[in-house]
Amino acid sequence: MIFKDRSSLIRLSQGHLNLIATCPPRFQQIYLEQLHSPLNPEQQEKQTWGTRFHLLMQQRELGLPLESLLIEEPELHHSLAALIKAAPEILLPARDIRAAEHSRTLSFNNYLLTVIYDLLIVNKEAAKILDWKTYLKPPNKKKLANNWQTRLYMYVLAETSDYLPEQISFTYWFVKLPHQPQSLTFTYNSQQHQQNKQDLAELLNQLDRWLDDYQNKEIPFPHRVNCETNCPYHQFFLSSEESKNQSETSNLITEIEEIPI
Numbered sequence: 725m726i727f728k729d730r731s732s733l734i735r736l737s738q739g740h741l742n743l744i745a746t747c748p749p750r751f752q753q754i755y756l757e758q759l760h761s762p763l764n765p766e767q768q769e770k771q772t773w774g775t776r777f778h779l780l781m782q783q784r785e786l787g788l789p790l791e792s793l794l795i796e797e798p799e800l801h802h803s804l805a806a807l808i809k810a811a812p813e814i815l816l817p818a819r820d821i822r823a824a825e826h827s828r829t830l831s832f833n834n835y836l837l838t839v840i841y842d843l844l845i846v847n848k849e850a851a852k853i854l855d856w857k858t859y860l861k862p863p864n865k866k867k868l869a870n871n872w873q874t875r876l877y878m879y880v881l882a883e884t885s886d887y888l889p890e891q892i893s894f895t896y897w898f899v900k901l902p903h904q905p906q907s908l909t910f911t912y913n914s915q916q917h918q919q920n921k922q923d924l925a926e927l928l929n930q931l932d933r934w935l936d937d938y939q940n941k942e943i944p945f946p947h948r949v950n951c952e953t954n955c956p957y958h959q960f961f962l963s964s965e966e967s968k969n970q971s972e973t974s975n976l977i978t979e980i981e982e983i984p985i
């Protein structure tokens with residue numbers, strides 16, 4: 725259980741926040757009870773490809789040789805070439821300061837909020853966060869705007885730098901072939917920043933209460949309202965909470981896919 729010791733600050737990423745916001749029972753299972761589902765071969769392959777693409781982009785930023793990666797996986801080469809063609813301005817050397825896999829941490833109440841920017845490009849006027857997405861289909865823009873990756877990444881940068889919210893933007897690049905690379909860009913402002921602060925405080929207050937209930941009173945994390953009708957495993961979680969049937973839980977979890985952003 726990663727949260728057993730409450731005497732130290734708890735580290736949370738955007739993935740944790742998304743799960744707390746959408747499905748507290750799954751957060752409990754995955755992060756408190758360590759009930760991870762094994763990836764199927766297709767998921768494993770996608771994850772490996774995504775990891776290699778991120779490594780390629782990081783090595784490129786650091787000026788390290790890329791040949792071995794590109795020779796091993798021609799598809800990486802094609803995706804990189806397509807991205808350079810679609811967005812030469814972000815990939816060509818410039819006067820801006822650039823940092824790949826740049827990590828920042830912000831203390832917020834009892835938590836440490838952690839972000840890792842695939843690429844951060846800054847100059848005197850602006851700070852641009854870029855993120856490589858290696859699955860095929862971009863989600864709709866409204867859904868992505870509400871995702872905690874978008875919100876947290878800009879929030880943490882505004883809180884940990886001298887940039888005003890209005891100087892910060894966040895662009896997702898969807899880079900997996902056969903589609904041409906597509907991007908979605910979000911701008912930021914002071915009003916959104918205040919809203920994010922308020923929503924973060926509310927979400928983490930809920931987490932405080934649920935952790936306390938779970939650890940001290942053995943009360944499971946609650947379901948969200950208004951998602952039961954679209955939830956294939958709501959009934960399962962309810963009966964599982966009653967029966968505590970471990971083997972059924974394992975079987976179900978293998979069928980639950982990660983919620984993509």
Ligand code: SF4
Binds near residue numbers: 951956958
């Ligand atoms: S109804 Fe389903 S999606 Fe909603 S909180 Fe419960 S298990 Fe999660």
